[in-house]
Each structure stands twice: as structure tokens, then as C-alpha cells.
Amino acid sequence: MSPTLPPAAQAFRQQLAQLTARLAGRPLDAELDAWLNAEYGPDTESYRALKAACETGVAEGWLCDREGGGIRYGRIFKPADDLHGFSVDVVDMQDIAGPHHTHPNGEIDLIMPIEGEARFDGRPAGWLVCPPGSAHRPTVSNGRALVLYLLPEGRIDFTRQEAA
Template identity: 35%
Template sequence: MDVHPNKQKLVGRAIDLFQEVQNLTPGKDLEARLNAEYGPGTPIYDDLCSYIRQGIENDEGWVATDELDGPKYRRSVVCRPSAETRFFSITTVYMASDEVYAGQYHQHPYGEINCVVQIDKTAELKGMNGWQGAGWTSPGPGTHHYPEVRRGRLVALFFLPAGRISYEATPEMPQPLAI
């Protein structure tokens, strides 16, 4: 069992967030709320970012360790859904590119919450509502996309309700009415 202190702290802080959002549905309204109430400069956001950055900078071996497309695109499951995490899974995805880089196309059956952790202050993650630097994205249920990064390195710290993600969607499929 991995008992790295920063990993444990990250899970504990994520649980604090889950207590706040457990009954809310991912989507543009939740994204706006997260950015307004839990964005950069707030204790939860700053702590989550700090633990991820320490994990990357110190090569602690738990942040985005599994290569998907070489060292520029990596992922690690931090924890699976459980009663303790209000049935959210926690995953880290490291992406790096000076230009736009797209990862694996996927769908969010129940939506997704992403904490954008900038390693480089210029890095941005593309959400359903456009490019996001430091802060949050929250694709709604049924949405699908390529995860995209530009202008540097970041970690998408993402939380999936019930741990649900699908790799069966294709780009030509219509998006749900409410994104």
C-alpha cells in the first residue's frame, strides 16, 4: 500500500472538497462555482496544487507515473471510488506541450471535475467552456472530448463520480444538450 505523506494529504484535502460538492452535478454551473469559491488563493485549491507540485518536483512516484504517450502524457489513479471519497475517484494526468497537444478521446458518463494544477504558469487545459489556466473545469454528464494542453506543463487532477470514464465515444458523436 502506498502511504506517501503528500498523497495521503491530497486525498484528505480532496475529501474536504467532496463534502462540499457531493450533491452537485458537474457542468458549467459547477465549474463557475468552483472557480468562484474554490479557485486560486483559496485553502483547498492551494493545498491540492501544493501536494501535486511537491509530488512532481520531488519525483515522489505517485503523480502521473504511467506513460500514455511518452513522458509528455502520463496518468496515475490516486484512489478508486469509496464511501470515504463520496464515491469519487481521484486521478492525476500530466500533460506538457508548448503547442496544443491532445490526449486520449474519452467520455464522462457522470461528468468530471478537474483541478488545473499549473507546473508552468502559462499552461492551460481546454475544458468544455474553453481554455483554463489555474482553476477548475467541470465537463457535464455525457460530454466527450480530447484532453488538450497548451503553453507548458500542468497536471489535471480529476475527480470522477463513481469513477466512471468511457473510451468508446468518438468525436463525431453529438454532445449532450447541456454541456
């Protein structure tokens, strides 16, 4: 771990390392989606702890430290052995669609509504697993949400936008 990270960010990384240890080697599919929502869903202490860590990170400025197109975002951790090959990004979005992209290795999203009845790609608070090869234009509707992205090997391919 980087000694330049504040203690809260180091604790956040440890939380995520414990979670990714349980995800390592599992297929990113509907079964994992159901398992995450059962084991780590909004009614669990694990979910509440991750959400609190993200809210702290935003408030302290070490999460979502960039802004573009009305979206605050940032990659807090690159893929690493202690994170079992996952990178970690967090975005702060309110009633907006982000840039279209594909997930060569899949994507695991933790949806954390902050204001209103925020939904991410139509899903309420909880987890969304996107399988390898899937694509979307990530959209938050009905309020504001933080969304944590776990990307195997940090892989994400943004769709090139053609000039109008």
C-alpha cells in the same frame, strides 16, 4: 486509507475528502464550475494546497507513476465512501492532446499550470466541470500542467481508435 501510502498521499486524500464532501450530490454543471472557481480558485489557499500536494506527489513518485503517449498519469484513488464516490486521477501533460473519451457521469478537473501559460482545453488555472455525457480530447497547450480529475463512480469511457 491504505497504510502503504506515504504520509503526503494520506494527507492528500484527506484534503480531497473535505472537498468532495462539498461536491456530493451536486449536479455537474456550469453553476458548479462557477462555484468551484469562486470558492476554490487559483487565488485561494485551498487551490494552492492542492497544487502543492500534487507537485509533491509527482516529485515523490506516487502521482503520475505511469507514462504513455507522452503523458504521465495515474489513478491514485478509486471511488470510495470517504471520497463520496469520486475517483482521483492526476495527469502531467505538456503541449499535447490526450485520448478522446466521454464522461458518463461527468468530470471535474483542477487545472494547475506548472510551466508557461499552460491551458487545459483552452482554460487557464482553475476548475472545469464537464457535465454528464460530455466528451473531449483533453489538451494542454502553451506549456505544462498537472490536471486532477474527479470522476463520479470512476466512470470514464475511452473512445475506441480505429486502425488506420
